[in-house]
Amino acid sequence: MTTETLLIELGTEELPPKALSKLATVFFEQIKTQLESADLGYETIKWFASPRRLAVQVNALVAKQADKAVEKRGPAVNVAFDADGNPTKAAEGWARSNGITVAEADRLTTDKGEWLLHKAVQAGKTVHELIPAIVVNALNKLPIPKPMRWGAERIQFIRPTHTLTMMYGSEIIAGEALGVQSSNQLQGHRFHHKGLVTLDHADNYQSVLESAFVIADYQQRKALIESQVAKVAADIGGNAIVDADLLEEVTSINEWPVTLVGTFDEEFLSVPAEPLIYSMQDHQKYFPVRDNNGNLMNKFIFVANIESKEPQQVIFGNEKVIRPRLADAEFFFKTDKKQSLESRLTTLDSVLFQKQLGTLKDKSERIAQLSQFIAEQLNENSADAYRAGLLSKTDLMSDMVLEFPQVQGTMGKYYAQHDGESAAIAQALEDQYRPRFSGDSLPEANIGCAVAIADKIDSLVGIFGINQPPKGDKDPFALRRAAIGVIRIIIEKQLNLDLSALISRSIELFADKLSNENTASDVLDFVMGRFKAFYQEQNINVDVIQAVLAKKPSAPLDFDKRIKAVSYFSQLAEAETLAAANKRVGNILAKFDGELFQSFNSELATEAEEQALAAAFAEISEKVAPFMANKDYQAALTELAQLKAPIDTFFDNVMVMSDDEAVKTNRLTLLNQVRACFFDIADISLLQ
Template identity: 80%
Template structure:
């Protein structure tokens, strides 16, 4: 079948840069889904996006759908006609609905009888017929939070629309979308191209726009920007800080990237680097620059959307714009240093953490006490932990953090050092929010760990304590992230802490503010639920996680040891048999309605297989006991794996449910003791 290239482009006013990639891929998905469901084959489909366009190009698209044979079965012949051979009303209605008479219907004969049959060939539709509706459907499904109207039109879209191109090879597909008719006219660059440009063939899309100073391929444009930034940084002997989110946004802001380097006053480097960096990135969309040692230098790299004949004028303009931004940061820093963090404690009384749980000052005091408690558990300086917890939220009241919320904690560190606080306390103020996201770094020292854990536990206990846990995808207090953060810190920093102990301490610190009598269990269960996601990301199988979750160990380090032990055990040759045996024993015991003996009675053992099993188990138990005391679960399970052979022999030769009640109970007691030895580590019966 004949194929051709299809090009669909919507030309608009400047689209929101942070939404551009999402809009482009959603438009692509909408077109692709409809092409696939319409049985229109192609070899490749690509999306394009610039500030002023969304486009999809389909390579080697067939010109029309395949013809289809449609069959519709009607009533059975024995009910379609009466005894005189006249068609029934049901048969006449069915025939009429298919545009035929009963006499024109074919017959379908099967081993179950004979039916009336309508068979017809439906001609496939052409691309020209199908595409306009597909474009409209795809546009209607774009994720647009706030559509707008323009001029006197009632049509709504994210930005005003100027052009629509639906080109199949050289042929313009007639149709319209969002009030604009299809043509082969495209918008070039706003400044470097005069008027509209003509696209003669869909294959020429990228080349024609490049001649109009538009790099339409998002990936190609982004690669150009990265290459230009790196070259510009190398020219000044520096390293550019290329942030992926900023890079995507800048790529969405320009159609013809031209990278330039600006300079700011060196005096601004007396301000901490973080607010300067955020000011350059967030406010101006500039790329900050550091020296080879990672220290910020007084240069910045920016990407213009114009190839100016006077680049120095463009640079001067950007330098002029950045100066007041950096001056603001400098002013905030100097102003904030006039007031100590400790003196800001009182102002936290004016800020609510949550109306039922009190102010940020109350939260700070709880964090301080819980941090002190954790430090004592870790044999760390509890006074430093208390102090760091108490000051943890004070930088939120500083001018700098009010302007740049992203530097909360970081500015706390700088201000603490300025106030004469020791390094442990200062660093803990920065570390309290870590990890902020998946893969983020953890607190550096244990004092920081104590404050970070305390902050997260306080939020978990408080919000669950007033019966407002996360529901669905709504998690306004980021409790899921807090739970994962606690798990990561404790496990990766090898901290010997018990979550239930911390939760109960936190509940105590809330006093009478909590109304949920089951807060401790609810919080622990919630955190337990996060272990699944934590370990699945590491490739641990769900059955291993479930085996350990059955024990509900509340100390994350202990949980980790059990996970490693069960993972190791699951790879042993004996694992499958012992898992099945544990499951079998569990099922047997579940049906037993009596009481077991306290210990297995060897005198009641009449079969050699059960005596042998009891003997092997007793010897293994002596080895396992000290291993369990040391929490060496892997070695303990390795020892218990030696029970495979005697357990197999036992089940092959011994009737567990003996007619003799005493013998039966004795055998169940032995099996229960063995099962409990495994279950002391994990429920291995769930292993696949």
């Protein structure tokens, strides 16, 4: 069958850079899905995107669909003909719709009766017939939150459209989308190539555009920018700070990237690096540079979408633009230092945290007291923890943080150092927001951990306490992230803290502000629910997590030890049998409506197998006791695994539900004791 390359490109005004790759990939997926649904085979398919285009190229696409044999069943014969054998209106209407007469129809006979049948061959449609509709459907399904109209047209799209190219090999596929007729004309670079460029064949898409100063391949352009930035940084003796999101954005605003380096006055380096970096990245889309010691250099790398004959003029222009930005940061820093963090406490009263929960000052005071409580549990300096908690939100009132919200906490650290606060307090102010995202670093020291945990617990308790928990994908106070953050800090920093105690103390600090009587259980259940996602990311089986969750251990570090122990146990050869045995015992006990004995009575043990199980359990439980005391759950479960053989023998040879009530109760007491020993760690009956 004939095959050729298909090229589809929509030429537009500059597309939103932060949305470009998503638009391109969705467009690609829609085209791909529809080609496959239409049974149009191909070898490879690839997407392209630049500021002024979305494109898809399909290699070795078949020219048309395969013909299909079609059978269309008509009315039953007893309905298709009247008593005289003449066709009824139902039969004639069906025949007409298929382009035949009733006499030309075949018959379909089954064990349920006989029907009229039309057999035909449906000719496959060509690429020229199918592609226009496929393109329109794909464009209609793009994620465009705010479409716009232009000129006198009523057509809406994310940006005005100028060209539509649909080519199959060297042939133009006739069609229209968004008010533009298909042609073989493409937009070149806005400055380096005035007007349109002609595409002679779909295979030549990239080379034709490259001749017009456009690198259409998004990933190629991204890799080129990254390598250019790294080379320029190395040439000036530094290392570029390449933020992944910024790299994507720069790739999305350049069609012909040219990387240059600029310089700013060294005096600005007296300002903390973080606001300078954010200013360069967020405001100017520049890549800052650090020297080999990690210190910020007075250099910046930028990517121009033009190959200038006078690059120095381009550099000069960018240096001129960055100066007032950095001067603002310098001014904010100098101004903020005139006022101590402590003096800003009163201004927190003017900012509402949440109308039912009070101001930021109220929150700061709660964080301070909860931080102190946590520090006491950790045997850390509680006075430092209280002070850090009290000052934790004060930098939010500084000019620098108002201008650069990303440096909250970080500027608190610098201002605390300037005010003469201790190093522990200063570092805690920065650490309070950690971890800010999945995989982010944790607080450095335990004082920072205390403040970070206190801040997150305060938000969880407060918002649940006024009955405003997250719903669906709505989580305005980022409580899911806060819960995961608390779990990570406690487990990864090996902190011996109990969530129930932290939640109870936090509830006390809110006094009468909370209206939800179930706040403590709701918050604990919510945080416990985050454990599942936390451990699934570590490839822990769900049944292992459920087995531990059944115990509801409220100390995350203890929870983690149980998870690791049960995960290890689940891999043992004895695990499957012991899990089944525990489940069996649980089911038996659930049906027992009497009272068990306080302890197993050996005098009632009439069978050798129950005596053997009782003896084995007594010996093993004695060994397990010190392991449990030290919370060495893995060692405990390893010992308990030795009960497999006596338990198997017991169930094979002993009738648990004896007719003698005392004997039955005694056997159930033994089984309950064995099960309870396992359940002290986790409900292993839930293991699959």
